[in-house]
Amino acid sequence: MHVLITGxxxxxxxxxxxxxxxxxxxxxxxxxxxxxxxxxxxxHEDNPNFRFDEADVLTWDRIDRVVGWADRIYxxxxxxxxxxxxxxxxxxxxxxxxxxxxxxxxANAGGWKPQVVLASSSEVYGHNDExxxxxxxxxxxxxxxxxxxxxxxSKIADEALGLSYAQRxxxxxxxxxxxxxxxxxxxxxxxMVVPRFVAQAVRNEPITVFGGGLQTRSFCDARDTVVALxxxxxxxxxxxxxxxxxxxxxISILELAELVIERANSRSVxxxxxxxxxxxxxxxxxxxxxxxxxxxxxxTGFEHRFTxxxxxxxxIAIERKRLEDSRNGHCxxxxxxxxxxx
Ligand code: UDP
Numbered sequence: 001m002h003v004l005i006t007g008x009x010x011x012x013x014x015x016x017x018x019x020x021x022x023x024x025x026x027x028x029x030x031x032x033x034x035x036x037x038x039x040x041x042x043x044h045e046d047n048p049n050f051r052f053d054e055a056d057v058l059t060w061d062r063i064d065r066v067v068g069w070a071d072r073i074y075x076x077x078x079x080x081x082x083x084x085x086x087x088x089x090x091x092x093x094x095x096x097x098x099x100x101x102x103x104x105x106x107a108n109a110g111g112w113k114p115q116v117v118l119a120s121s122s123e124v125y126g127h128n129d130e131x132x133x134x135x136x137x138x139x140x141x142x143x144x145x146x147x148x149x150x151x152x153x154s155k156i157a158d159e160a161l162g163l164s165y166a167q168r169x170x171x172x173x174x175x176x177x178x179x180x181x182x183x184x185x186x187x188x189x190x191x192m193v194v195p196r197f198v199a200q201a202v203r204n205e206p207i208t209v210f211g212g213g214l215q216t217r218s219f220c221d222a223r224d225t226v227v228a229l230x231x232x233x234x235x236x237x238x239x240x241x242x243x244x245x246x247x248x249x250x251i252s253i254l255e256l257a258e259l260v261i262e263r264a265n266s267r268s269v270x271x272x273x274x275x276x277x278x279x280x281x282x283x284x285x286x287x288x289x290x291x292x293x294x295x296x297x298x299x300t301g302f303e304h305r306f307t308x309x310x311x312x313x314x315x316i317a318i319e320r321k322r323l324e325d326s327r328n329g330h331c332x333x334x335x336x337x338x339x340x341x342x
Contacts, residue, residue: 001025002069004114006057006103007076009036011186012119012178015226016074017041021049028066032056035080040185057099067106072115072233075103078154081190086279089147096154097161104165104173113171117233118162122179122246122289123152134292135177135242148284159242166240174236176229179246179291183222183311184318194219195315197257201264202319206271210278213254213270216288220247221306231300244291247304263312 003020007013008029013036020027021044028051029041044050053062057077067073077099079085079092100118107114125133126141126149139156141149162173188196200207228245251259257270275283296302 002028002071004028004030004066004070004073005076006030006074006099007036007078007119008074009033009038009041009052010076011036011040011183012181012222012225013074013076014040014185015183015222016076016229017044017050019226019230021047025049027051028070029053030055030057030060030063030066031077035084035187035190037185056095057102058095060102063102063106064109067103067114068110068112070114072117073103073107074117074119074229074233075100076119078119080151081192082279083189083191085151086147086283089150092150093154096151097157100158100161104161104171107171108165108169113169115233115237116162116165116171116173117229118158118173118175120159120175120177120242121151121155122177122244122291123286124155124159124177125289126152127284127286129287129289131288132248132290132292133244135244135295142284163240172236172238173240174229174232175240175242176232176245177242177291178220178225179244179289180217180219181222181225181246182219182315183306184314186222193217193253193256194260194312197260198264198312198315198319201260201266201268202316202323204267207257207261207268208273208278209253209257209270210273211253211275211285213257213272214252215285216250216252216290217256218247218250218290219256219308219311220245220304221311224304224306227305228296228300228302231302232296235299241295243295243299244293245296246291246293247308248291248293249308250288250290251308259308260312260316263309264316 003025005013009031026049030053078096124139128140159175165171166173182194186195
């Protein structure tokens with residue numbers, strides 16, 4: 001199979017690259033390396049089945065040729081991370097919406113209909129704080145919080161684009177709503193909570209819990225996420241549908257902080273940081289987020305391989321190695337313990 005992965009040097013995309021190359025597929029990645037990193041795909045650079053274009057999806061000049069070559073397209077290239085979304089509100093809308101439209105337009109122009117998988121997000125549920133978020137529930141985006149919602153709006157627009165191209169031109173699109181994906185290669189620079197807590201715990205620095213910490217999230221290991229995505233795409237060869245992709249174990253941010261401290265055997269203390277200080281504006285945090293996975297499970301029979309504890313242990317091992325290397329003045333790539341054992 002020929003697979004195009006936009007954003008394939010990023011955190012989730014690079015795990016998809018690993019999965020498809022391990023299976024013998026040909027993989028083409030386009031990534032502008034804005035949040036992605038060459039190091040995430042460096043292990044494949046000599047693989048004859050692997051190609052990489054460093055380009056922005058908005059201006060990528062080989063788009064028609066490569067989209068026309070692909071049997072399956074994962075469109076993951078986007079501006080992500082709360083800090084980047086706050087800092088670059090116009091770019092979020094342009095890149096996420098126009099980039100998605102460009103990919104779909106090229107897929108349609110190619111004449112034959114590749115399977116498209118679009119990365120959406122639990123952010124589309126906005127303020128909906130039902131105990132379990134189901135795909136057919138309303139998407140409730142507040143008008144109060146200014147640009148904070150630009151990301152949600154961009155992902156709702158991407159979903160609408162995917163559904164429209166499917167209905168109008170018959171391009172099959174799986175729309176995957178990711179819920180808090182975590183795991184190796186994720187960086188905390190743009191706000192993501194788990195790599196931040198792990199880095200703080202390993203250094204015995206205060207763990208910065210934003211707000212009261214009673215807000216909840218459900219974290220899914222990226223190595224599970226990509227297996228679920230592939231299973232959905234296989235199921236959806238000629239179908240268009242929306243599906244939640246994540247893990248339904250819910251945990252408060254305070255409990256997460258305690259868990260990371262315990263797993264790292266750390267001397268860190270928990271420090272509460274007001275939301276305004278953390279994000280620099282009147283920020284509306286989401287109170288709770290837990291996916292209903294009935295659709296994913298009934299379509300694919302998907303089962304998770306990683307518990308949150310395993311993911312955290314892997315991340316602690318990677319972070320310790322990184323710290324040790326930086327103290328010794330060199331840099332190495334580390335494979336997580338669970339991968340070495342596999
Ligand atoms: N968070 C935190 N400390 C940090 C980073 C994030 O307490 O250093 C909180 C954040 O306010 C949110 C939760 O952790 O309630 C998850 O944040 P993240 O940005 O990882 O994901 P999202 O809010 O998009 O679900």
